Amino acid sequence: MKKITIVLFNLLILLSLGCGGGTKKGFLPFLDLGDGSDGSSKGSTDLQSIYVTPPEDSIAVETYSKFKATGIYADGSHKDITDSVTWGSETTSISEVDSGGKAKGITPGQTKIIATQDGMSGNGDLTVKDVTLEYIEVSRFDPIAVGTSARFKAIGVFSDGTTQDLTDYVDWSSSDSGVAPISNTDDGTKGKASGSSTGQTTITATLNGISGTSTLEVVSKTLVSIAIDPNTSIAKGSGKSYKATGTFSDGSTQDLTDDVTWSSSDTGIATIENSAALKGNATGMSSGSATISATFSGITGSSVLSVTSATLTSISIGPDVSIANGTGKQFTAIGTFSDGSTLDISDLVTWTSSLTEIAGISNVSGSEGYAQSLGTGTSKITATLGSISGSANLTVSSATLSSISVSPGSATIVEGTNKQFIATGIYSDGTSQDITNIVSWSSANETIAIVSNVSGYNGLAYGDSAGTVGLTATLDGVSGSANLTVNPAVTLSSISVTPATKSIAKGLTQQYTATAIYSDGTNQDITNSATWSSGTTSTATISNASGTQGLATSANTGSTVISATWNGKTGNANLTVTAATVVSIAVTPANQSIAKGLTKQYTATGTYTDGTTQDITTS
Incomplete structure (x- = not known):
């Protein structure tokens, strides 16, 4: 039995598109369409058709596929009706399906999974493979x-x-x-x-x-701060999916979206979900501004969500596109509003394909707008919300996969780091297509490096130990490969702080530099990354503020130790603050005329490094 693990990093990527980004997991708010309707997916009118969508069109014996049913209604709206339809399998000896749409592979073959409601039915193909x-x-x-x-x-x-x-x-x-x-x-x-x-x-x-x-x-680490998406604006009735990232006392970060408690300062303007499947999803209810907050362990992060009264005026899903049979295409619906703003509304629209025998398209939460080719020809893909729609033609060619190119062809990383590889399919008609997410990735030696097949991380290779390994991308019996060299991870040996010894007059500043020295003899400037401190802040303080990291400011005479700490290592330097010294002398009066034989008293005033002045006439 073969075991492998894939790395998913707790790096928060804060994404927003147009005036606020999309929503997730079947979260279907309403939009003001400017025509008296809100485009919501209520299914209040007659059911016109049922779309059945499998997450996979083929499974192995003794594995499963969870089908979804989407009802398309006369008013153009759609609704997830997975739990209300009656499910069945055309050939139960090949696959059985339970009342929730979960199909199990029984024996190799092909069958259809059928969903029925109100005299309407829809079906999806399922192949059970002998693998x-x-x-x-x-x-x-x-x-x-x-x-x-x-x-x-x-x-x-x-x-x-x-x-x-x-x-x-x-x-x-x-x-x-x-x-x-x-x-x-x-x-x-x-x-x-x-x-x-x-x-x-x-x-x-x-x-x-x-x-x-x-x-x-x-x-055990202490949460220091929480950051959520910055201030943004959405149209009334549209949604925004928030993410929360926590920064901890050790400098690490972690996605806390599922862990925080979300709140809105004014639920009449914007609401935000705390349910397990919808956490962080906000909906604009009326025009105005509300503060969205994420709280965990007594720490809160917040930003302002502005809701406008703009109405939807048009939908664009991009230009016409051509793909090879057996592949898919992700469409994105961009709504344009009366105030000129735009918003990704892919999960709010109803997706349809004019010729489902050529291409089917998903309305299932999480995969909205993904078209899967089923046969050659051209089908019109349409996104509709209320009375507004946008379309593009999807042409499916009979081209076959000739070769796969993996890029980069070779790469070098150190242990504990990662590298993203991309697979490009070259087809018999000379076209090419990014197939990174549909190939099967493998490593010739998983002790050196593993490569991910996890959705969202496909092709991400992680170096576990030193050596060189071949990585392969395979689809339909065609393969492409690349080499990955993993070098031994260098360790941080010490930190050098310069100047090591310095004396300055009271009132002056001194810029320090921190340098990381590694086990292989290389070094790196970490002045802006290290945490700076002064042993005696009454003598001198030192800045950690962006743009001035490592800048020491003298306060009083004496000595202090300046320290830079990073990744568990600390480097020190000595700073002595002496008495303030004269930097300039002013003589008054500046210009004076006197008669021959008379006298005039002049005064000399010294200005010191600490900004003070003193009469030094007799000094």
Whole structure:
């Protein structure tokens, strides 16, 4: 049995598009369309059709696929009706489906999964393949703080090289639930581990006797601050998905979106969700401004959400596009509003394909706007919200995959770091297409480097130990490869602070530089990264402010130790502050005329380094 882990970094990427970005997980607010309607997906009119969408169009025997049913209504709205339709399988000997749309592969073959409601039916194709699950990749996280959580994913890799997200189908377990229990419930939290106490635990995902593992470390560290998306503006009725990033006392950061408590200062203007599946989703209710806050462990981060009264005027989903049969295309719906602002409304519109035998398109939460080719020809893809729509033509060609190019062709990293690889498919008609997310990635030696098949991290290679390894991207029997060299990780040996010894007069400043010295003899300027301190702040202080890091300012005569700390290492320098010295002398009066034989008293005034002045006439 083969086991592998994939790294997911707790780096918060704060994304916004147009006037605020999109929403997630079936969160369907309303939009003012300027025509008396709000475009909401209420399904209040007659059901016109049912779209059935599988997350995968093929599965292995003894694995699963969760189908979704979307109702399309006469007013152009759509609604998730997965839980209200009646599910069935055309050939139950090939696949059985439960009342929630979860299909299980029984024997190899092809069948249709059917959803029926109000005399309407829709179906989706499902192929059950004669392949076996070889191993499971489990995502790996940086250490998390006590009281926070990590969402794990499980990716199955099969004997034909294909992959499938098995997160919702595996059994999750933790070797030490006292450190971090992990959820197995189907309430949107499956695979979510919660840090309960310090220590390490092994997270395991198991399906059909095959397991994948990952180690999770829970540490004690103090939350210093929380940052959420900056001030932004959205149209009334549209949504904004917020993310929260915590910064801790050790300088590390962690995504806290699922852990914080979200609030709005004025729910009449904007509401924000705290439910498990929708955390951080805000909706603009009326024009005005509200403060959106994220709170955890007594620390709060906030920003202002402005809601405008703008109405939707048009929708664009991009230019016409051509893809090869067997591949897919992600469409994005951009709404333009009466105030000129734009917003990604991909998860608010209803997506349709004019010829579903050529291309189907998803209205399923999380994959809205993704078109999958099913046959050759041209289909019109349309995004509709109320009476407003936008379209583009999707042409599916019969071109076949000729080769795969992986870039970069070679790369070098150090242990503990990562590198993103891209797979480009070259087709028989001379066209090329980014296929990074649909190829199967593999490493020739997983002790040196692993490469991810986890959605959102496809092609991300992580260096575990020193050496050179080949990485391969495979699709439909065609492969491309690249080489990755992993060099030994250098360690931080010491920090040098310069000047090592310095004497300045009271009132003057001194700029210090911190240099990291590594085990391989290389060095790096870390002046702006180190934490600076002064042993005797009554003698001199030193800045950690952006743009002035390492700048010491004298206060009183005496001596102090200036320190720079970074990654557990500290370097020191000595600073002596002497008495203020004269920097200029002013003689008064500046210009004077006297008669011959008379006298005139002049005064000399000294200005010192600390800004003081003194009569030095007799000095």
